[in-house]
Amino acid sequence: MTLVLEAVIFGILTGGVYALMASGLTLIFGVMRIINVGHGALVILGAYLSFALLKSAHIDPFLSLVATMPAMFLLGVVLQVVFVRPLKDNREALSVLVTYALALGIEGLLGFIFTNNLVQLNAWYETASFAVFDFHIAYVYVFGFGLCLAILAAMFVILYRTDFGAAIRATMLNRTAAQLIGVNVDRVSALAFGIGVSTAAAGGVVFGLTNAFNPGSHYDLISRLLTIIVLGGLGSLRGAVIGAILMLIVEDVAAVVISPVWASFAFFVILVVVLVVRPQGLYGIRVRERI
């Protein structure tokens, strides 16, 4: 029982970073109706950027976000303008292919520069831990969880308390109508993509501190993130956060109760169950449009 409880706590703490990564992904989907298959690769890119700063200049991974998040924001804006904006007909399908290609390009480039060996970000808080009752919790999980909560909170403030956020939400609701009332949809799309990619950088640092990674790690990551946003309902930020935490709790509990090798499988089983019962996901609306 204590093991299960520990798994639940651990699931919530690790669920935070997935919530952050999935929020960026679902934001991009909501605004542009495109699936960013490259999101996992961008997370890994963020992790490697901080890794490079750590190895070359001994900059603390959390501190390095001050540099990497704006850089990744710019990268996101450029990617959107160069590769996503030109797509006209059949956008949903083509954008999947374009972002898939970006993922492959990033994977190849990282593999060329950093090789395929597994690496991990390290800092003093990575191994140090503190005890709550009988559980030992490494500081890194708490710090990571805190960072993710802070960024998620900032995202929600931007979305619900600013004019720019209102423009984003209007675009998510109805692109054409938003354009008609004077929202510059192209600009909103580029900035939203930038925001999504910069949160990937933050997610990358937390992911890199808690997992060993290599350039190929993005496949596993993206399959999880996509599963989470489908579970939560495409385009729903609330769904992404709840879906992520739910999934990670289930995964960690399954690892304890069943076996670690079947933990990731539990992840997909939940997806299948949800799709059978509620194809639109937890917070989704029935999608009427088609590719």
Added chain:
Amino acid sequence: MTRLRRKDVAKAIALLAIIVVALLIPVLATDPATTNIAVFTAMYVGLATAWNIMGGYTGYISLGHAAFFGFGAYALGLLLAHLGIQSGFEPFLFVPVAGILTALLAVCIGWVALRTRAATFVIVTIAMMFMVQLLAENLSGLTGGGAGLSFPVPPWSGDFYNTPFYYAMVLIALIALAASWWIRRSKFGLGLLAIRDDEDKALAVGVPARAYKLTAFIISAALVGMIGAVYGYYVTYIYPQFAIDPLIGISMVLMVFLGGLGTLWGPVLGAVILEPAQLSLAYTFGASKLYLVFYAAVFLLVIILLPRGIIPSVMDLLTRFGRRRAVGPGDPAATANANEPHAVAGVQSP
């Protein structure tokens, strides 16, 4: 009428010529390096054509077809191991059985995945692919897990080694093409195209959308599974990440998009152009990860420059050219018509 018939004759001759050339390749070019490229090109012609039956006609983009490919390979490998089949020509006889088993998997996956549409369907197929990969890894008692699965080693050697595999791949590719051609001109195919254009309206006019989609998905998956089975026997050793490789899944999609989504010959053209290019890239940069960077660059160029694929773009140019000649240059109506994006996009068959 006579003109139409002459056109049909020309088409038949062209088709015959293509088939004869395809069949003669191992006779004309005997060195293993060339026939190896031929085997993989024929493989991708089949894969892209099979994928197009679902993705092109129905509009449901599956990025998880690598699951069927790998499943077919595993199915054949396990059949051979458990039935104690010796190597030689006999394993080829079990390829259709692997195809049927893959069809059964497609029923299960399709039943769940086809409850969703558009973007969600794309994601679910990706998730299903990783699910199958994980199963191959975890059911180690059956599949050998990460240690992999060996096939009986084919007894042929030297120049002949690739030949049986080449003909097997060509045969399945021809079956896929025949199926694709038949579906296009059948009532079933018309239903699929209607689903692609507007599923709700198709339902409203009485297209049994669910049954049609599932059927297209199963046909597509079974063909891919058979190709995967031949591939497994060809490479003689598979393991989960290798047999169920996301890159194989995305490559067939890219080929269809390059050639022309929803056309009969587009997937063939895409595969014939891209696969040799891909192999030469892999050969040049195989050792380094730069291969992926170049592949991604080609990929991006194709989609940004030719979003509708070669065949629809060329057909469009021809119609525009033809109309301009007929109506006279600069006729605004003709130009506007030719520019209409959905008028020809993927519907016509060359």
